[in-house]
Amino acid sequence: MSTPTEVAATEITYRDAIRTALAAELRADPAVVFLGEDIGGAGGSFKTSEGLLEEFGPDRVIDTPISENGFVGAALGMAVTGMRPVVEIMFVDFLPSAGDAMINEIPKFRFMSGGQATVPLVIRAIGGATGHFGTQHSATGESWFQQMPGLLVATAGSPASAYGLLRAAIRCNDPVLLIEHKGMFARKELVDLDAPLPEVGKAAILRSGGDVTIVATLLMVERALQAADMLAAEGIEAEVIDLRWVAPLDIATIRESILRTDRLVIAEEQVHAGGWGATLISLLAQEGLPENSIPRAVSMPNYPIAFSPPLEDAAVPSADRIAEAARAVVRE
Amino acid sequence: MVQSPQPGQPDQRAWFRSMLVIRAFEDTVQQLFMQGLVVGTTHLCQGQEAVPVGAIGAMGADDYLTITYRGHGHALARGVDPEAAFAEMMGRETGLCKGRGGSMHFTDFSRGLIGAFAIVGAGLPVALGAAMSAKLRGTKQVALTFFGDGATNIGSFHEALNMASVWKAPVVFVCENNLYGEYSPLRSTTPVDDIAVRAASYAMPGIVVDGNDVQAVHEQTAAAIARARAGEGPTLLECKTYRYSGHSRTDPGKYRKPGELDAWKARDPIIRLGEMLAAEGIMSSDEQEALRQTVQGEIESAVARATAAPWPALEGIGRYVYAD
Ligand SMILES: Cc1ncc(C[n+]2csc(CCOP(=O)(O)OP(=O)(O)O)c2C)c(N)n1
Ligand SMILES: [Mg+2]
Numbered sequence: 001m002s003t004p005t006e007v008a009a010t011e012i013t014y015r016d017a018i019r020t021a022l023a024a025e026l027r028a029d030p031a032v033v034f035l036g037e038d039i040g041g042a043g044g045s046f047k048t049s050e051g052l053l054e055e056f057g058p059d060r061v062i063d064t065p066i067s068e069n070g071f072v073g074a075a076l077g078m079a080v081t082g083m084r085p086v087v088e089i090m091f092v093d094f095l096p097s098a099g100d101a102m103i104n105e106i107p108k109f110r111f112m113s114g115g116q117a118t119v120p121l122v123i124r125a126i127g128g129a130t131g132h133f134g135t136q137h138s139a140t141g142e143s144w145f146q147q148m149p150g151l152l153v154a155t156a157g158s159p160a161s162a163y164g165l166l167r168a169a170i171r172c173n174d175p176v177l178l179i180e181h182k183g184m185f186a187r188k189e190l191v192d193l194d195a196p197l198p199e200v201g202k203a204a205i206l207r208s209g210g211d212v213t214i215v216a217t218l219l220m221v222e223r224a225l226q227a228a229d230m231l232a233a234e235g236i237e238a239e240v241i242d243l244r245w246v247a248p249l250d251i252a253t254i255r256e257s258i259l260r261t262d263r264l265v266i267a268e269e270q271v272h273a274g275g276w277g278a279t280l281i282s283l284l285a286q287e288g289l290p291e292n293s294i295p296r297a298v299s300m301p302n303y304p305i306a307f308s309p310p311l312e313d314a315a316v317p318s319a320d321r322i323a324e325a326a327r328a329v330v331r332e
Numbered sequence: 333m334v335q336s337p338q339p340g341q342p343d344q345r346a347w348f349r350s351m352l353v354i355r356a357f358e359d360t361v362q363q364l365f366m367q368g369l370v371v372g373t374t375h376l377c378q379g380q381e382a383v384p385v386g387a388i389g390a391m392g393a394d395d396y397l398t399i400t401y402r403g404h405g406h407a408l409a410r411g412v413d414p415e416a417a418f419a420e421m422m423g424r425e426t427g428l429c430k431g432r433g434g435s436m437h438f439t440d441f442s443r444g445l446i447g448a449f450a451i452v453g454a455g456l457p458v459a460l461g462a463a464m465s466a467k468l469r470g471t472k473q474v475a476l477t478f479f480g481d482g483a484t485n486i487g488s489f490h491e492a493l494n495m496a497s498v499w500k501a502p503v504v505f506v507c508e509n510n511l512y513g514e515y516s517p518l519r520s521t522t523p524v525d526d527i528a529v530r531a532a533s534y535a536m537p538g539i540v541v542d543g544n545d546v547q548a549v550h551e552q553t554a555a556a557i558a559r560a561r562a563g564e565g566p567t568l569l570e571c572k573t574y575r576y577s578g579h580s581r582t583d584p585g586k587y588r589k590p591g592e593l594d595a596w597k598a599r600d601p602i603i604r605l606g607e608m609l610a611a612e613g614i615m616s617s618d619e620q621e622a623l624r625q626t627v628q629g630e631i632e633s634a635v636a637r638a639t640a641a642p643w644p645a646l647e648g649i650g651r652y653v654y655a656d
Pocket of ligand 2: 480481482508509510511512513514
């Protein structure tokens with residue numbers, strides 16, 4: 001195939017997608033600054049910012065001390081005085097150390113001031129299991145902040161998503177928490193670097209199908225697509241949606257899909273209680289959807305993530321488990 | 333009428349007026365609270381007026397500041413209209429933040445007042461960020477951040493001072509040491525008498541100043557601002573002072589040592605400046621009394637207008653959550 005779009009597309013990794021998006025925005029707007037621990041000289045703990053210090057210098061690529069609440073709060077101060085800071089949180093698990101800034105300050109800032117300021121600020125946090133990093137370095141945290149009106153929460157489920165969502169988040173005038181999955185940094189795909197930026201708050205339908213809707217984020221997107229391949233071999237057509245935004249939830253896209261499939265499976269790398277999956281099911285249930293089936297969620301079990309590789313592997317939803325849930329909901 | 337001072341220049345008559353405004357404002361808030369016209373909670377600053385007036389008087393018009401829940405005095409010292417301040421405390425649409433913030437969140441971007449924080453210590457990193465933003469944009473603005481003695485025990489304080497020093501940020505940390513954090517005396521929570529010594533860990537100057545002497549506060553703040561503006565980095569300024577009212581609401585302050593309140597009232601910042609102005613022939617005591625009454629009248633009419641102001645319309649409840 002040779003449509004012009006695909007000619008322009010480049011095969012890049014998830015890691016490169018992030019670095020390329022950061023570089024593009026740093027280049028495009030002098031108000032953009034990037035700060036975090038070991039992001040400059042070291043190029044980031046996950047090498048998502050290699051070369052940025054060299055290109056943009058220490059005024060715009062700022063290494064911080066280990067002071068999460070302090071530098072996230074400082075980013076807020078920058079954001080309300082004319083800059084567009086991007087902050088890296090090395091592991092999602094460190095976000096609670098910035099809890100006050102994340103919960104009390106950033107989301108409420110514009111509101112409390114009666115609309116005097118906007119807060120164009122991005123917090124990139126690297127999360128997710130499968131790397132055998134142990135209990136305190138493996139959370140996705142994707143739903144921790146869904147209860148904060150004023151804060152947008154995005155998840156990067158593919159290299160193209162990572163690239164587009166990061167650029168869109170930096171251009172957004174509201175604060176955005178963007179979760180990246182450390183198990184996906186080496187994933188490659190064709191990414192059109194010049195494509196229009198994705199719409200804020202919009203989920204992406206990655207595969208169409210009429211039998212069951214599978215909604216997923218982060219690594220679960222890839223596993224849901226694998227599950228859809230297995231299901232297709234059995235004659236079940238799954239529609240796979242990358243939710244992309246935990247806040248706001250794109251209920252319209254999901255509803256429209258459920259109205260066609262009448263079946264819903266959630267695939268989430270988090271415990272179910274209090275997460276976006278539970279919220280989606282609740283919102284749809286209040287509309288009487290799905291009408292003729294019971295939704296299912298494939299989630300993390302209700303215990304901390306273990307280090308031991310077989311224990312970790314067993315806890316994270318697999319493509320098999322997602323496919324099994326889809327079969328069950330189709331069969332009933 | 334007293335003319336407003338040139339930003340950054342000492343102007344004792346303006347300081348005197350500004351302190352009178354704050355005192356009358358806070359006394360009135362206390363009465364309104366007792367009458368149920370101001371609800372929720374309030375944190376008053378009678379007795380501490382010399383700190384906001386002296387320090388903010390040393391700021392330039394474009395400089396930034398962050399304040400706390402005990403921030404009415406700072407907002408007024410920065411020129412916020414008492415009517416907008418009262419209306420904010422009463423939750424009215426004409427309030428400084430359209431009634432969305434309330435007593436603890438006086439914010440006025442038009443005056444560089446970029447936030448009032450009800451979480452202890454939260455304003456320090458934000459001021460640091462504003463200072464860094466000014467530095468990166470090359471504007472020569474500085475940021476001041478006000479906080480209490482109790483706030484020097486939370487991580488944000490230490491994180492902000494450390495980063496400010498490492499980055500040579502143009503920020504001045506102004507600690508109002510009023511000897512208590514809520515109901516706890518300083519030494520029951522803090523192993524030092526002088527907060528200023530904490531600056532040593534962060535390789536910045538730590539300066540103790542008489543926080544009831546507006547002239548002294550002004551001079552030390554001006555010096556710290558000059559350092560910051562010259563690119564020489566942050567300063568920790570500790571202003572020793574005392575609050576006359578309780579911590580908040582109806583706290584009677586039973587934890588005070590006997591005689592302590594009276595001893596501090598004998599060093600009242602307004603009386604001290606008034607005596608100096610009279611002695612130096614700058615403003616007679618008659619003139620001072622006349623000014624006090626003028627200010628009282630202004631405050632009363634501000635209250636009347638704020639009380640008559642409309643509540644926010646319920647349709648607007650979801651506004652200002654996201655950018656337009
Ligand atoms: C993080 C946090 N912990 C506790 C409180 C409750 N609280 C409000 S004011 C205060 C005392 C603060 O004392 P200090 O910093 O000395 O300021 P002051 O009130 O004396 O001006 C406390 C404990 C809070 N608002 N935020
Ligand atoms: Mg105190």
